[in-house]
Amino acid sequence: MIWRAAARAALLPLAVFAIWEAFARAHALPDSLSRPTAIAAALGGELLDGSLFAMAGQTLVAATAGWLLGGALAIAAGIAIGTIPALRLTVGPALELMRSVPPVALIPIALLAFGLGPKLEIFMVAFSVFWPVIIFTASGVGAIDPRVLEVARALRFSPLARVLHFVLPAASERIAVGLRVGAGIALVVAVTTEIIANPSGIGYGIAFSATTLRPDQTFADLLALAVVGFAINAALVGGERRLFAWART
Amino acid sequence: MQQKTLFDTAHGVLAHTVLDVRNVGVTYGSREVMHDVSFSVTQGDFISIVGPSGCGKTTLLRAMAGLTTPTTGSVRFKDRDIGEPHAEVAVVFQDYTRALLPWRTVSGNIALALEARRIPRTEHAGRIAALLGRVGLANYADHFPKALSGGLQQRVQIARALAQEPEVLLMDEPFGALDAMTRQRLQDEILDIWSTTPTTVVFITHDLEEAIYLGDRIIVLESDPGRIGADIRVELPRPRNQLTTREDERFLAIRHRLFGLLSGV
Numbered sequence: 001m002i003w004r005a006a007a008r009a010a011l012l013p014l015a016v017f018a019i020w021e022a023f024a025r026a027h028a029l030p031d032s033l034s035r036p037t038a039i040a041a042a043l044g045g046e047l048l049d050g051s052l053f054a055m056a057g058q059t060l061v062a063a064t065a066g067w068l069l070g071g072a073l074a075i076a077a078g079i080a081i082g083t084i085p086a087l088r089l090t091v092g093p094a095l096e097l098m099r100s101v102p103p104v105a106l107i108p109i110a111l112l113a114f115g116l117g118p119k120l121e122i123f124m125v126a127f128s129v130f131w132p133v134i135i136f137t138a139s140g141v142g143a144i145d146p147r148v149l150e151v152a153r154a155l156r157f158s159p160l161a162r163v164l165h166f167v168l169p170a171a172s173e174r175i176a177v178g179l180r181v182g183a184g185i186a187l188v189v190a191v192t193t194e195i196i197a198n199p200s201g202i203g204y205g206i207a208f209s210a211t212t213l214r215p216d217q218t219f220a221d222l223l224a225l226a227v228v229g230f231a232i233n234a235a236l237v238g239g240e241r242r243l244f245a246w247a248r249t
Numbered sequence: 250m251q252q253k254t255l256f257d258t259a260h261g262v263l264a265h266t267v268l269d270v271r272n273v274g275v276t277y278g279s280r281e282v283m284h285d286v287s288f289s290v291t292q293g294d295f296i297s298i299v300g301p302s303g304c305g306k307t308t309l310l311r312a313m314a315g316l317t318t319p320t321t322g323s324v325r326f327k328d329r330d331i332g333e334p335h336a337e338v339a340v341v342f343q344d345y346t347r348a349l350l351p352w353r354t355v356s357g358n359i360a361l362a363l364e365a366r367r368i369p370r371t372e373h374a375g376r377i378a379a380l381l382g383r384v385g386l387a388n389y390a391d392h393f394p395k396a397l398s399g400g401l402q403q404r405v406q407i408a409r410a411l412a413q414e415p416e417v418l419l420m421d422e423p424f425g426a427l428d429a430m431t432r433q434r435l436q437d438e439i440l441d442i443w444s445t446t447p448t449t450v451v452f453i454t455h456d457l458e459e460a461i462y463l464g465d466r467i468i469v470l471e472s473d474p475g476r477i478g479a480d481i482r483v484e485l486p487r488p489r490n491q492l493t494t495r496e497d498e499r500f501l502a503i504r505h506r507l508f509g510l511l512s513g514v
Contacts, residue, residue, distance in 0.1 A: 151361075157364075
């Protein structure tokens with residue numbers, strides 16, 4: 001069954017590659033589009049010399065670091081905003097305003113602050129991930145059944161224990177959705193930053209190969225990026241399924 | 250063994266007042282929902298509080314639990330005002346689906362009370378096993394609440410309250426949402442738990458027969474605003490029996506009286 005599904009899923013890409021290859025061989029396409037056999041060769045070369053793994057590793061490390069940093073800060077801030085009404089009223093509007101800034105617009109100023117390098121990329125990712133996570137966290141906390149908090153009160157848990165044992169798990173499903181949305185954004189922002197301002201990772205590979213007129217390598221890197229993004233999402237969905245087994249009985 | 254006398258053999262002292270409700274009134278905005286309610290709960294008693302919906306039964310229980318601060322008057326636990334929930338006073342809520350944590354198993358939900366009391370982890374397993382046996386949930390330790398029937402879920406909540414080892418158990422219409430057979434079984438189980446532990450029970454219900462069947466004493470609340478309409482002693486022998494107790498002339502006499510009080514006949 002799995003093989004059948006896999007074969008069916010491969011049908012469209014294989015057809016596209018075949019047509020692409022045929023047109024390229026007939027010189028009906030510009031050279032900048034390269035062609036599947038050349039891309040496969042470039043991919044094989046980058047896999048064999050390990051450069052693809054090195055680039056993917058750099059991107060993954062920076063994106064993960066920024067995702068964890070931004071996510072952790074956003075969960076803490078979201079819980080604070082969700083549980084303290086006065087805080088929501090005070091900082092809520094300012095946060096809404098900051099949220100409307102497209103994160104990549106911050107690259108120039110972040111470049112001044114952090115210079116070229118992984119720090120810049122981690123900051124950019126953390127900033128971008130912060131917003132979806134804080135919004136999902138605050139809405140998750142706001143949706144907690146008051147009875148749950150009353151049970152915590154009746155059992156006389158301390159405020160910290162209430163957050164850890166009641167608020168956090170009760171909001172965890174929505175927090176997880178925020179983190180998954182944030183992971184997609186993290187990859188986008190990490191690669192964008194690498195293309196524009198941080199010479200490392202897959203983003204830099206894509207930019208460099210294109211400017212040195214090696215479109216075969218560019219496409220190979222794009223393919224690798226697709227695989228990385230797909231794997232991240234699959235891992236997060238699988239993790240959620242395992243973590244929230246209790247919600248599906 | 251379903252017998253408790255004024256002389257509490259478990260403590261070897263003369264029974265005394267545990268909870269004292271003094272002139273409690275509750276006003277929400279301009280609406281007075283409870284007016285000057287006073288009564289005291291004697292240690293070891295099983296007290297039923299019965300009344301029509303909207304008479305403030307739940308408000309009264311919340312005040313006794315320290316979850317609501319009365320507008321006037323006070324609730325005292327052994328000569329001290331209850332302002333906040335007290336370690337010796339446990340609550341069983343009516344809506345078990347909301348009062349249990351869905352992400353914790355049956356054991357995990359019971360463990361909550363042990364964690365709150367800072368009982369050492371090493372003691373948890375033994376205590377939880379004993380409590381599960383007590384409420385007939387020995388085979389459900391690792392189930393999530395959602396997978397259980399209403400009756401079983403309410404047993405989990407009762408076990409969690411018992412894990413607090415409270416002096417007073419406040420129960421807010423705990424069997425109101427259950428079917429008749431399950432309800433009767435749980436009535437007998439709660440009587441059994443009460444008679445074999447040194448626990449005082451305050452049991453809120455809108456079911457007249459349940460109030461008589463369970464209680465030593467029935468406090469009748471009238472509504473608009475909630476106030477005490479009658480305070481009746483139930484002189485029915487224990488252990489109670491679902492058939493014979495309910496057919497007892499004294500049972501029927503109290504039922505007549507309560508029905509008259511609550512329907513305004």
